[in-house]
Amino acid sequence: MNEPLSLILILLVSAVLAVALFRKLRLPAMLAYFLVGVVLGPHTSGLLPDSDANREFAEFGIVFLMFSIGLEFSLPQLYAMRKKVLGLGGSQVFLTLGIVMGIAKLAGLDWSAAFVIGAALTMSSTAIVSKILAERVDLNSRHGRLSIGVLLFQDIAVVPILVLIPALGVVGTNLTDVLGLAMLKAAGMLLFLFTIGKWLINPWFNLVAGQRSRELFVMNVLMVTLLLAYATKLAGLSYALGAFIAGMLISETKFRYQVESDISAFRDIFLGLFFISVGMLLDVQQIVNNIGAILLVLFALVLFKAAIVTLVVRLVKYESGVAIRTGLILAQAGEFSFVILALGVEQKLVSGPALQVILAASLLSMVIAPFLIQYNGRIARKLVQSYSRNSGQVVQDIDDVGKHLHNHVIICGYGRSGQYLARFLREENIPYIALDIDPSRVLEAATAGENVMFGDAARRVVLEAAGGARAKALVISYADNRAAMKILHIVQENYPQLPVIVRTVDDTNMEALREAGAAEVVPEILEGSLMLASHALMLLGVPLNRVVKRIRIFREERYKLFKGYFHGISDAENEDLANQQVRLHSVIISPGTFAIGRNLADMHLENFDVEVKSIRRPNSNGSQPNEESILAEGDVIVLLGQPTGLTNAQNALLIGRVATK
CATH class of the missing domain: 1.20.1530.20 (Na+/H+ antiporter like fold)
Structure with missing residues (x-):
């Protein structure tokens, strides 16, 4: 050497x-x-010389x-x-x-x-x-x-x-x-x-x-x-x-x-x-x-x-x-x-x-x-007694309000989503208490008569003062997964029967939040897509009862229809996040492709943790796949999975490099 x-x-x-x-x-x-x-x-x-x-x-x-x-x-x-x-x-x-x-x-x-x-x-x-x-x-x-x-x-x-x-x-x-x-x-x-x-x-x-x-x-x-x-x-x-x-x-x-x-x-x-x-x-x-x-x-x-x-x-x-x-x-x-x-x-x-x-x-x-x-x-x-008293006073102020509440909702975060939720609750005469750490927002809202208090919902004493033991539900209305995890941990440790609804940006962390104890996870992007689809369907003449039925089925299937997305150039701006998400990907069965004449069962695509969502054929709106579906030239296979699995599945379909994990 x-x-x-x-x-x-x-x-x-x-x-x-x-x-x-x-x-x-x-x-x-x-x-x-x-x-x-x-x-x-x-x-x-002296093993490394100072050269x-x-x-x-x-x-x-x-x-x-x-x-x-x-x-x-x-x-x-x-x-x-x-x-x-x-x-x-x-x-x-x-x-x-x-x-x-x-x-x-x-x-x-x-x-x-x-x-x-x-x-x-x-x-x-x-x-x-x-x-x-x-x-x-x-x-x-x-x-x-x-x-x-x-x-x-x-x-x-x-x-x-x-x-x-x-x-x-x-x-x-x-x-x-x-x-x-x-x-x-x-x-x-x-x-x-x-x-x-x-x-x-x-x-x-x-x-x-x-x-x-x-x-x-x-x-x-x-x-x-x-x-x-x-x-x-x-x-x-x-x-x-x-x-x-x-x-x-x-x-x-x-x-x-x-x-x-x-x-x-x-x-x-x-x-x-x-x-x-x-x-x-x-x-x-x-x-x-x-x-x-x-x-x-x-x-x-x-x-x-x-x-x-x-x-x-x-x-x-x-x-x-x-x-x-x-x-x-x-x-x-x-x-x-x-x-x-x-x-x-x-x-x-x-x-x-x-x-x-x-x-x-x-x-x-x-x-x-x-x-x-x-x-x-x-x-x-320890150094400033007044600060200790102020911190204790914050909890005491919340407790003064929270101790009178029963079967109420605790709203963690009073931004736009939290405020809109509070309005709906008020219309239904459902009691609530909101917690936020932005002093100017709390002051403005409290002055206007809103039931919002200054306090960090990620602290156990604050949730206790807000009546966590007597609450009917807790809603995390800001899209911060780390903070949500911290609150979920406190709730599971102290109030395991309290249902928690969590707002998140997309479906990336849905499973992790559910495993941490969230009863419901509401991804903004998926809900926005749902509203966009419902408005479009009604504008196109689809009867309201059918649109409502579609929405109900969508929610019953726990967003299954909307799971995954087609990746584009603009998604490169958040590549680290995109690489962890499942996405949709279309594979065209062109002339000379390995998969022509073979059925889906022969391709073993499940080995790549990839799901076949549909098979689209010329002059057809597509069909639901099954293992006996014979693949033909011109077919478009719509796959759902993570980037690595999609790449391997595409190779298996196009050039026959079928391999197990």
Whole structure:
């Protein structure tokens, strides 16, 4: 086994074992990569040399990280959250950066090193925060929305930081001139790409996608990303900036989700290499020698960032409890912290003990972040008694209303669907109580006399206060499957006899919701299709009683007629979801096809988990299939199944590659 191959093998085995262990412990995978870098790096075992080739290869990790961030960057979302993003996010970034730079300068560092360290510590972890908030169904809470707003501004702030750091690394020139020129180059490139580039990217991607080759499509994405990264590097900026711009450009096209799906494997592998390379920078001996300073910086970092965020949230008139929760959520360093530090090391702006202390403290802050985020509510209630009283008051207010209700309906979510349902219930004199976490909506509706209360239906105490034990039904009126699952779990655990009706977007998660305890699942798309069909039939002269009968049969058969859909080009915008759904697919039996003269039983299509919905023949509206149906030239076989099964079934029909699972 030659030297390069043995190194790759050691790296792969170590990474797989470490990531598997950290996943088991519910810790971020990036921490596993850091550990591999530390253990195998030049300062510990020395198995991975600190060579220029390794560092350059790891730069691809930064490129793919920035490309992914650019791809997820949403200008409409930015505009919708502009007050939170620009106000809160801007205040947090500038205050943190300014104060950390001042402290670093007092500690004896020059301005360039102080800027790199300040910029690194300003960032928080988008990956950790968004993942845990999503798991806790807290993304739409007040502290969740505030946290996401600040993270969005941090993502924006990375762009000028990536422009400034290479400029700071230029020796022997006037700093003001260099910074001014760098900003001018960046502005010019952004202007060019978002005018000319945006005009070119759509037709080019349409042309490539039209070739229907996944390999070509992936290569095209890599080509565009690396071309723009190289262009910004030639302009004296950084690879990362070009990759970020490439992601933003592609995010404006209809291929955004397909691109994200196709490059995910490359991105994760290269990101792993990048974080391993950062781990290689850590010198265990220096960490041991400076452990006191590292723990001090860790404590100061978490406390300081939490305090800054709490302060800026309080300044925009949120109560102390919400401010503290937001501060605790954003108190850690982030992925961009290591990108900035790595760029600072490359430009020789930061090194030695200062680098080791900041790297180790940032890493440790991300290790403790999941625990801080998990218990942010409890900590806030311990620190602020009024917030604890307010939280208790919310439950008490709901209980004051709920205790007088019997055989009522609990409506979880008071958006349009919830409000329409409430009107129907009111017309039928059926008592109800609605719960919603949007304070402005609750205030408006309650002022108008609606029976709606502020409260999170995903909390057991809230459902108990709303009279869950005495309710006749519970309706989840918002289409959030994760939140629905959480509520279903609470209901099954505490009120197993309470029927739950769940609204969902489509039929993707119907079975999972039913298994979780939902009595009825109402998919919006299917119900919309049902209403469209009924109106069309009546307009075409079909008698009303026949239309009503059709609707009744439809519901009795539990949406069987509408299960599946024909897939089209526009569905590529949500390819991950589409790949999990059953769909309809037509196969034409053309001359020379294997299936001609054979019956359906001979084809064994059930082996592919595929159902034959109908056989359509020339000059015929189609027939219901049976196993003895003989297939003939010109037949159109309508199949129902998942994409892989449909492909295999089509191959079996056309070329005779009949295989069992």
